[in-house]
Amino acid sequence: MACTQDLTLAAMAPALLILLGTVAVSQADALPDETLLLLPPVNFTIQAAGLAQVLLRWQPPPDGAGANLDLEYHVRMHTPQEDEYETRSTESRQATPLHRGVSASVRTILRRDSHSLLAASRWVSARLEAPPGTPGTAAVNLTCTTNTAVGNDTPSASYWVSLRCAWLVGEAAPQDTQYFLYYRFGSQTEECWKYSRDALQRNIACWFPKTAIRSKRPDPLAVYVNGSSKFMAIQPFDQLFALHAIDQVNPPQNVSTEVAGLEGTRVSIQWEKPVSAFPAHCFHYQVKINNTRRGSAQTEHSTTNGFTSVIDNSSRYCVEVRATVSAACRAASLWSAWSPPSCVGHDKPRPSPEQLLLVLPATVCLVLLICSFVCKICHLWTRVFPPVPTPSRSLGNLEAMSYETASQDAESEVIMYVEELGPEMLEHPVF
Numbered sequence: 001m002a003c004t005q006d007l008t009l010a011a012m013a014p015a016l017l018i019l020l021g022t023v024a025v026s027q028a029d030a031l032p033d034e035t036l037l038l039l040p041p042v043n044f045t046i047q048a049a050g051l052a053q054v055l056l057r058w059q060p061p062p063d064g065a066g067a068n069l070d071l072e073y074h075v076r077m078h079t080p081q082e083d084e085y086e087t088r089s090t091e092s093r094q095a096t097p098l099h100r101g102v103s104a105s106v107r108t109i110l111r112r113d114s115h116s117l118l119a120a121s122r123w124v125s126a127r128l129e130a131p132p133g134t135p136g137t138a139a140v141n142l143t144c145t146t147n148t149a150v151g152n153d154t155p156s157a158s159y160w161v162s163l164r165c166a167w168l169v170g171e172a173a174p175q176d177t178q179y180f181l182y183y184r185f186g187s188q189t190e191e192c193w194k195y196s197r198d199a200l201q202r203n204i205a206c207w208f209p210k211t212a213i214r215s216k217r218p219d220p221l222a223v224y225v226n227g228s229s230k231f232m233a234i235q236p237f238d239q240l241f242a243l244h245a246i247d248q249v250n251p252p253q254n255v256s257t258e259v260a261g262l263e264g265t266r267v268s269i270q271w272e273k274p275v276s277a278f279p280a281h282c283f284h285y286q287v288k289i290n291n292t293r294r295g296s297a298q299t300e301h302s303t304t305n306g307f308t309s310v311i312d313n314s315s316r317y318c319v320e321v322r323a324t325v326s327a328a329c330r331a332a333s334l335w336s337a338w339s340p341p342s343c344v345g346h347d348k349p350r351p352s353p354e355q356l357l358l359v360l361p362a363t364v365c366l367v368l369l370i371c372s373f374v375c376k377i378c379h380l381w382t383r384v385f386p387p388v389p390t391p392s393r394s395l396g397n398l399e400a401m402s403y404e405t406a407s408q409d410a411e412s413e414v415i416m417y418v419e420e421l422g423p424e425m426l427e428h429p430v431f
Helices: 002-030 353-377 380-384 393-427
Strands: 040-049 053-059 070-079 083-087 090-095 102-109 117-120 124-128 138-150 158-168 178-185 188-191 193-199 203-207 222-228 236-242 252-262 265-274 283-291 298-300 305-310 319-325 342-344
Touching: 040 102, 040 124, 053 102, 053 124, 124 158, 138 222, 158 178, 158 188, 158 222, 178 203, 252 319, 252 342, 265 283, 265 319, 283 305
Parallel strands: none
Antiparallel strands: 040 053, 053 090, 070 083, 070 102, 102 117, 102 124, 138 158, 158 203, 178 188, 178 222, 193 203, 222 236, 252 265, 265 305, 283 298, 283 319, 319 342
């Protein structure tokens, strides 16, 4: 029995050794290789490569270090804003404002997998200094908007984008300062030729009626404004714009309204998509229905080119529609202006103050007449104001008897008075 167990253990020993070796190797792979030393890239430089654009360039580690390894590079941007990314190339082109300078760092990395590093070198850094100029002289509050129109100079209708930019003069800029604007979209760069000026004839706005901008592309728009003066160096200013944040969408076209329903209690609203390079399914709409009689409005949403709403057929309604490009086609964008109103229906006329003054007395008289007629029919007057009863005959007889008794009493008193005077007084001339 003991001999059998010894034979079994002896047979299992190689398998156990293999299992333990596998675990040890996997644990070693899970830990960074402290003996693998990566060298950083060399000759790291940052150069301006266009309007609001830099070129970062470096060379691999020297002496063939890591020549047989799958090396990558970790780039970290410090100014003007924090950002980082990884690349296998030894150069990188980035869109970023340059007027405050640019600084960045890079290091060599070796990945075990997509989630963990096997080794990394130390960082090396470089900086591109800000362009020269007197502080406070650069243009400020730069704003830009784009708008799409249909080109009529081609056999098939195409869309082109206009660009408007405006800015304010720097606080420290001399009165003779003159500004100039440029834009870059992709690899295309253009200078402005149509400026608006202030009272001192300084350029403060620019308009490009037609540009190389394409609304459906995700590229940022770079705008650069520099200046000149006889008294001091003017600082340049540049800025990046996301197209979805500055694109002024056109309002919907051909908005129409029509009364529907047997009694005219519904309104059918139709419109066409705005002038845009985006297809119809890319738009989201707001419909504003104004009741002119009540002075109220309701706003509805739609993803199609039509809408139906319940209305009051005694009022007039005016409908306006506006649009925006939905998030399904690009990042959230601005709403367009409201379309011109399209109206339907008629308000029933309201009585004027003069009519009310005429109608009110007539109404009051009519109500009183009806009330009097009703009261007469229903004998309400006799119930509310009962008649006063007339005196009876017994009361008349009693009055007559009282008068007769009073006369007799008066006569008796006169006779008694005469008797008291005597015959002598009666012969007096007065009697």
